[in-house]
Amino acid sequence: MESFDLGDVPLLGGETLSNAVLAYRTYGRLNAAGDNVVVLPTFYTGTHVRNEGFFGPGRAIDPEHHFVVSVNMFGNGLSTSPSNAAPLQRGAKFPRVTLYDNVRCQHRLLFEKLGVQRIALVAGWSMAGCQAYHWGALYPDVVDAIVPFCASAKTSPHNFVFLEGVKAALQADPLWEAGSPVRGLKAFARVYAGWAYSQTFFRDGHYRSLGYDSIEDLLVDWENDHVDNWNAHDLLAKIWSWQQGDISANPLYGGDFHAALGAITARAVVIPCTQDLYFPPEDNELEVAQMPNAELRPYDSPFGHCVASPGNDAAFAEFLDDAIRDVLT
Numbered sequence: 001m002e003s004f005d006l007g008d009v010p011l012l013g014g015e016t017l018s019n020a021v022l023a024y025r026t027y028g029r030l031n032a033a034g035d036n037v038v039v040l041p042t043f044y045t046g047t048h049v050r051n052e053g054f055f056g057p058g059r060a061i062d063p064e065h066h067f068v069v070s071v072n073m074f075g076n077g078l079s080t081s082p083s084n085a086a087p088l089q090r091g092a093k094f095p096r097v098t099l100y101d102n103v104r105c106q107h108r109l110l111f112e113k114l115g116v117q118r119i120a121l122v123a124g125w126s127m128a129g130c131q132a133y134h135w136g137a138l139y140p141d142v143v144d145a146i147v148p149f150c151a152s153a154k155t156s157p158h159n160f161v162f163l164e165g166v167k168a169a170l171q172a173d174p175l176w177e178a179g180s181p182v183r184g185l186k187a188f189a190r191v192y193a194g195w196a197y198s199q200t201f202f203r204d205g206h207y208r209s210l211g212y213d214s215i216e217d218l219l220v221d222w223e224n225d226h227v228d229n230w231n232a233h234d235l236l237a238k239i240w241s242w243q244q245g246d247i248s249a250n251p252l253y254g255g256d257f258h259a260a261l262g263a264i265t266a267r268a269v270v271i272p273c274t275q276d277l278y279f280p281p282e283d284n285e286l287e288v289a290q291m292p293n294a295e296l297r298p299y300d301s302p303f304g305h306c307v308a309s310p311g312n313d314a315a316f317a318e319f320l321d322d323a324i325r326d327v328l329t
Contacts, residue, residue, distance in 0.1 A: 001023055001024070001025050001048065001078065002023070002024055002025060002026070003021050003022065003023050003024070004021065004022045004024065004108075004109045004113050005019075005020075005021055006020040006021065006022060006105055006108065007019070007020065008020070009101065009105060011095055011096065011097060011098070011101050012098045012100050012101055012249075012250060013095070013096045013098070015095035015096060016095065017074070017080060017085075017089070017095050017097060017101075018085070018086040018088070018089055019080070019085075019086050020074070020079075020080045020105065021079060021080050022071060022072065022074075022079050022080075022105055022106065022109050023048070023071075023072040023078035023079045024048065024069060024070060024071045024072060024109060025048045025070050026067065026068065026069050026070070026114070027055070027063040027067075027068040027070070028062075028063030028064065028065070028066050028067045028068055029067055030067040030114065030115060030116065031067070033117060033118075034115055034116050034117030034118065035116075035117050035118035035119075035120060036065065036066050036067050036120060037066070037067050037069060037110065037116050037118065037119045037120055037121075038055070038061050038066045038067070038068045038069070038119075038120055038121045038122075038123065039069050039071065039106065039110065039119055039121070039122040039123075039132075039135065040054060040055075040061075040068060040069070040070045040071070040122075040123060040124055040128065041070075041071050041073060041102070041103075041106065041122070041124050041127075041128040041131040041132070042070070042071065042072050042073045042076055042124075042127075042128055043073075043124060043125050043126040043127045043128040043129075044126055044127045044238055044242065045076075045225075045229075045230065045235075046076070046125075046126075046128070047072055047076055047077075047078055048070035048071070048072055048078075050310065051070045051124075051128075052070075052310075053309075053310020053311060054123070054125075054310065054320070055068055059321055060320070060321035060322070060323075060324035060325045060328065061121070061123070061321075061324060066120065067116075069109075069110060069114065069116075071106050071109065073102055073127065073128075073131070073238065073241075074097045074101070074102055074105075074237070074241070075094075075097065075234050075237035075238040075241060076234065076238065077230070077231060077234050081094070081231070081233075081234045081237065082094035082179075082231065082233030082234050082236075082237050083179065083231040083233060083234050090233075091177070091179060091233045092177055092233060094233060094237050096240055096244075097237065097240075097241055098241055098244055098245075098249070098250075099127070099130055099131055099134050099241055099244075099245050100134060100138070100249070100250045102131060102134075102241070103131055103134040103135055103138055104138070106131075106135075107138075107139060117142075118142050118143075118144065119135070119139075119142055119143045119144065120144050120145065120328060121144065121145045121146065121147065121324065121327060121328060122135040122136070122143055122145075122146045122147075123146065123147040123148070123149070123324060124148065124149070124151070125149050125150055125151070125308040125309075126150050126151055126279070126305065126308070127151070127238070127241070127242055127245075128148075128151070129147075129148030129149055129150060129151025129152075130148070130151045130152060130153070130155075130242070130245045132146040132147065132148040132151070133146065133148055133151065133152070133153040133247050133264070133287075134247050136247075136263075136264035136265075136266045136268065137153070137247040137248070137252075137253070137260045137261070137263050137264050138247075138250070138252065140263050140264060140265045140266065143266045144266055144267065144327075145266050145267040145268065145269075145327035145328065146264070146266050146267075146268045146327075147268070147269050147270075147271065147320070147323055147324055147327060148268075148270055148271070149270075149271035149272075149308050149320060150271070150272060150273055150276050150279050150305050150307070150308050151279055152245070152279050152283050152284065152287065153246075153247045153257075153260070153261060153287045154245060154246045154247065154248070154257060154283075154287075155242060155243055155244070155245040155246065156278075156283050158278065159242075159243075159278045159279065160243050162195055162277075162278050163239050163242060163243050165191055166188050166191045166192050166195075166239070167236060167239050169184065169187040169188045169190075169191045170184040170185065170187065170188040170232055170235065170236065171184065171236075172184060172187065173185075173187070176232050178232075179231050179232050179233050180227075180231065180232065181232055182227055184232060185223070185226040185227045185230065185232060186223040186226070186227060188226060188235065189219070189222040189223045189225065189226040189227075190219050190222065190223065192222065193218060193219055193222045195277050195278060195305070196277075196304065196305050196306045197302070197303060197304045197305070197306055198275035198276075198277065198301075198302050198303070198304035199275075200275060200302035201275075201302040201303060201304060202215060204302060206302050206303065210312065247260045247261070248260035258290055261287055261290035261291050262290055262291070262292060264291045264292070264293075264294070265292055265293055266293065267293050267294075267327045268288075268291055268293060268294035268295065268327070269294070269295050269297055269323040269324075269326060269327055270284050270287065270288050270294060270295070270296050270297070271297050271298070271299055271319070271320065271323060272284045272296070272298050272299070273298070273299050273300070273301055273303070273304055273305065273307045273308070274298050274299065274300040274301075275300065275301060275302055275303075275304045276304050276305045276307075277304055277305065278305065279305065281296070281298045284296055297319075297323055299316055299319050301313055301316060303316075308320070
């Protein structure tokens, strides 16, 4: 893992992120033209390590041919986050960072530090896909293609309410401000698990294909993952970023969502899961209808939002690779 020092970053909301750092990793080599670049932002509870499940030898994204830049989102504990920020911005004092802020800083990394000239593809799952939409809208002159999967260009009201639920579960623990409220993190994980998969997933026992003997086993595993790996303030900072997600909420578009979607001239394949409970295909249909060079390719799976989690569904990985090959040709 490498890091890029950004200095003090003025944020969209008027605050400043002090001594900001982007953590990232690259794979493969930049070609002479500087245009074999694939950008993979990270998703909600992901890091660049989890992104490694989306590419590899012989896959559509292959470091033998592509220069892959996997960038950690602010708030994920590797890039500047409430858990590692400058002392005056640590914990609940962390400034409000939008996806717009994330993508603008990623642009600096690529074009100021790494010598990139054009971007062949920006792709990602969930919040990473939301950032792919931002890339397409903010930098249409340098982005050739985007493939957001299980994501949206604007966080829907229903998605916002879902996030209010998990946030409330976490903050019901009076120790949440300390950053590691065990009871709150466990409650957060249990609520989140119920939305991450579909009703069919639980009804038909698909959790057994993931190695769980019971629903309780799955829930306990989610609890342990959150307690062992996540700081409460990091989770809350990213929830805020997610809830405010909107490719038009910036000075470039002034809230004109239609104009922002129309500005995405990149070749786009948008992949929803038909059983995703908080990024439903209906939202993506509305978006694609307003994007000049976009195609909607729904994928049906009881795994819901988690169909894209690396290792969950081999058929989805093939479906994703086919879409990526199509936009890279």
